[in-house]
Structure formats: C-alpha cells, structure tokens
Amino acid sequence: MSEQPRVEIYTKTNCPYCEKAKDLFDAKGVEYETYNVTGDDKLFEEMVERADGRKTAPEVFIDDELIGGWDDTSALDETGELDEKLGIATERDCDIVEHRKLLIAGTGIAGLTAAIYAGRSNNEPLVIEGDEPGGQLTLTTDVANYPGFPEGISGPELVNNMKAQAKQFGAELKNGIVDSVERIGDSDSVSPADARDVGASERSFCVELTNGDVYTADAVIAASGASARTLGIPGEDELMGYGLSTCATCDGAFFRDEDMLVVGGGDAAMEEASFLTKFADTVYIAHRREEFRAEDYWIDRVHEHVEEGNIEIMKNTEVIEIHGSQEGGVDHVTMVRNEQGHPTDRLEDPDTEEFDFDVGAVFFAIGHTPNTGYLEGTGVVTDDEGYLRTKGGDAGGQTETDVDGIFGAGDVVDFHYQQAVTAAGMGSKAAIDADEYLEDLERAAETEAEVPAADD
Numbered sequence: 001m002s003e004q005p006r007v008e009i010y011t012k013t014n015c016p017y018c019e020k021a022k023d024l025f026d027a028k029g030v031e032y033e034t035y036n037v038t039g040d041d042k043l044f045e046e047m048v049e050r051a052d053g054r055k056t057a058p059e060v061f062i063d064d065e066l067i068g069g070w071d072d073t074s075a076l077d078e079t080g081e082l083d084e085k086l087g088i089a090t091e092r093d094c095d096i097v098e099h100r101k102l103l104i105a106g107t108g109i110a111g112l113t114a115a116i117y118a119g120r121s122n123n124e125p126l127v128i129e130g131d132e133p134g135g136q137l138t139l140t141t142d143v144a145n146y147p148g149f150p151e152g153i154s155g156p157e158l159v160n161n162m163k164a165q166a167k168q169f170g171a172e173l174k175n176g177i178v179d180s181v182e183r184i185g186d187s188d189s190v191s192p193a194d195a196r197d198v199g200a201s202e203r204s205f206c207v208e209l210t211n212g213d214v215y216t217a218d219a220v221i222a223a224s225g226a227s228a229r230t231l232g233i234p235g236e237d238e239l240m241g242y243g244l245s246t247c248a249t250c251d252g253a254f255f256r257d258e259d260m261l262v263v264g265g266g267d268a269a270m271e272e273a274s275f276l277t278k279f280a281d282t283v284y285i286a287h288r289r290e291e292f293r294a295e296d297y298w299i300d301r302v303h304e305h306v307e308e309g310n311i312e313i314m315k316n317t318e319v320i321e322i323h324g325s326q327e328g329g330v331d332h333v334t335m336v337r338n339e340q341g342h343p344t345d346r347l348e349d350p351d352t353e354e355f356d357f358d359v360g361a362v363f364f365a366i367g368h369t370p371n372t373g374y375l376e377g378t379g380v381v382t383d384d385e386g387y388l389r390t391k392g393g394d395a396g397g398q399t400e401t402d403v404d405g406i407f408g409a410g411d412v413v414d415f416h417y418q419q420a421v422t423a424a425g426m427g428s429k430a431a432i433d434a435d436e437y438l439e440d441l442e443r444a445a446e447t448e449a450e451v452p453a454a455d456d
Helices: 016-028 041-050 070-079 081-086 109-120 155-168 192-197 248-255 267-276 296-308 420-455
Strands: 007-011 033-036 059-062 065-068 096-105 126-128 172-174 178-183 205-209 214-222 226-228 260-263 283-287 311-315 317-325 329-337 353-358 361-364 368-370 406-408
Touching (some): 007 016, 016 070, 016 155, 016 248, 041 059, 065 081, 070 081, 096 109, 109 126, 109 155, 109 214, 248 260, 248 267, 248 361, 260 267, 260 317, 283 317, 406 420
Parallel strands (some): 007 033, 260 283, 260 361
Antiparallel strands (some): 007 059, 059 065, 178 205, 205 214, 226 368, 317 329
C-alpha cells in the first residue's frame, strides 16, 4: 500500500465550510494538517500566495497541489477524482451496497429531525449528507430564535448536537450526494432480481450516489434543502473566491477595513450585513426594491447600525457587473438605480442611473434554489422554481409527494417560511408519514405471503 499523500487545509475560526472540508476527510479516514489563519497575518499571506491569490477559506492542498475551497473539493469528491488523488479509489461496479427501509437525502435541520424520529421508530435510516453537510444553518453564527436556547446557539453547534442525537437513535450518516432516484423497475442501475436478493421489492427505489454507490430503499425523504443563488453577471465567475462570496461568516474577516457590499433584502442579507460590521470600514446593502423582505428583528438591527454609521442602505439599486482581478481582488462594481425599483428591468428608462461604486468585497445573499434535480424522472411534481409539491392539509400524510414512498421536508418544499424550526417540524412529519407508509408496505407484504399459503 502506497504512503498516504500529505493533505493540508488552511482554515479560519468560525468557518463552517472549513468544518465541512475536515468532516469530509475525517469520513474518508484520511489524516490532514490544518493551519488556522485567523489573527496570523504571516500564515494568511502564505495561504494567499499558495492559493494563487484566493482570500477565502478553506484552501485544501494534496501533496502541494492546490485543490481549492470547499466547492472545488466537494466537486472532485462527486466525480471520484478526490479519492484518486488520495490513493484510496476502488474499482466500482453496479452491485447494490445494501437495502434500507428508509433513506434520507440531506443533513440540514429537516433531514436530521427526520432521522431522529425515524430512528426512534426503529426504521434505521441511512442519511446521505449531501454537498453541504449540515445545510444552511452551518453558515449561521448565531441562532437566537430556535426554541430552548434563551442565550442562542451557533448553527454548527445545533447541527452537531442533532447529528449526535440522530446517531444515538440508530441513524447512520454517510458522506455523499444523491445523483438519482428511480423505482426498481425503471432503473438501469439495478435489476429487479438483484433488488430481490438484498430484500428490496419492485415498489422500492434505486438510489444512486454521484460516486457510483447504489442503495435500495423502501421509502425516501427528500430533505436536500436549497443552494445559494448568484446573479449571473459579468465578473462573477472570475472573482468568486477573490473578493466575491456567498458566505459572509466564512470570508468576511479576510477583508478587514475594506468597504463591503451585501446584495439582498431578506433575513440573510440583514444578518450578514450586521455580522460584517465587525470587520468592514462601512457595509453597504444594495436591494432592488424599496421595502425589505426581512423580519422586523433584522431590519431593526440594521437600522441601529445605520444610526451608528456602520451600515448604509442603497434601495432600488442593483449590481450589474463586478470589476477586479484574481491578483488584486474586487476593485469596484457597476450599479444601476431607479426610484421605482427593479432598475435592471428599466435600463432604457432615462431616470435609471448607472454608476461605479468602490468596494473591496461583495457578498451575495439573494435567496436559494431548491435541490431537487436528482428527483427528475420519478414523477414528483415541482413548481416553476423547483420546489417539491406535497399533499399538505391538516391531516396525516402532509409531506407526501405525488409519488408513493417519496416525502419532502424543509427548504426543498418550503419557499415561504424557511425557518429552522419550521424545517424541524416538517422533518418530524415526514418521518411519521414515512413510518406509516412503511407499516402499510409491511402489512401488504404479509397479506401477499398469506394468500399462496391458503391456496396450498
């Protein structure tokens, strides 16, 4: 066996994506060295030099080769290339790894709550962590409105507590990303005969991960959450990680004493702007409308910072281009403003003003896109934005989708509330609904087994 490559990870304090990177290598049983750049200017400059000018964490190296940040590392893991670089790749075939009664996609609040309830029902769920283990809450430094924590709790701590609780009740967590879900009879990955060999029926689902692993499951809970949106404007791709970020808590400290721009008008934008006042000279909030969508609590906090001179608000304003270089980072942005709002829809309006604005860092906080692509072809119904349609109502089965045996919970369904506590509630409902479905399957199987015996 060849010697393990040297893995190095540059991290910072209170960096959720750094924790995700370390969790990934821990799950693979791979040793690594970490260098915390927080408060260490020399180490920070070393990281920037080795990472070709990137000023974000984590930065991962394997045998001195720059792998990149969390997104880059996760993408390589999806394709199996990361295992090849680590020297732990194995030959894969289409054999089924195992059959499970219940598989849960996602380890955010909804998925972990579902895992806790499903474990307590002796359904021994397999929980696939997804490309953002722990979900969006791992990016939140202070969760002040989750019941039971009067002093607040950090997002990562709450998620880790829930993971431990789920494992305590029999849930198994596996690092990986679900690539597709199909009925056994419709799947090209596994034959019905092979499915029967592991205890699956033709009503079961074939669940394939991006690394090629195949599982079968009698029921699936989709709790895969949503991913941060970007604007798709010039300069975005080139400068992501070089002064442009979707995570203020991860990268804000790297741009200390710079003017910073937060784009958005919801809770996330208000929270990130408030957080960035710890580091920025001035934080600017650009919102395309007159009214914010955030709850009053966050709006009040932002206005407190406005009165203190830490934040300035730019309403009816949008960013249309980001300028800078990978060597020097973000230099300035081009913006448009129209007092009627949504200025990019009014570019031909003579009242629309276009101007350049100097900032040293830009943070997007403009919402999320639900992660439902892996369910295409199953027959589930989504809305135009991709959110799962569930039964709803005030009786049982509220989390059922249009496909028997597939249930939805959390931000993959909820486009309105999007709160940790509502995600937890939906997760518990999904586990209860799935348990009732599994019990019905078991009773049906027992009845089918009794009929031939009576005929004999």
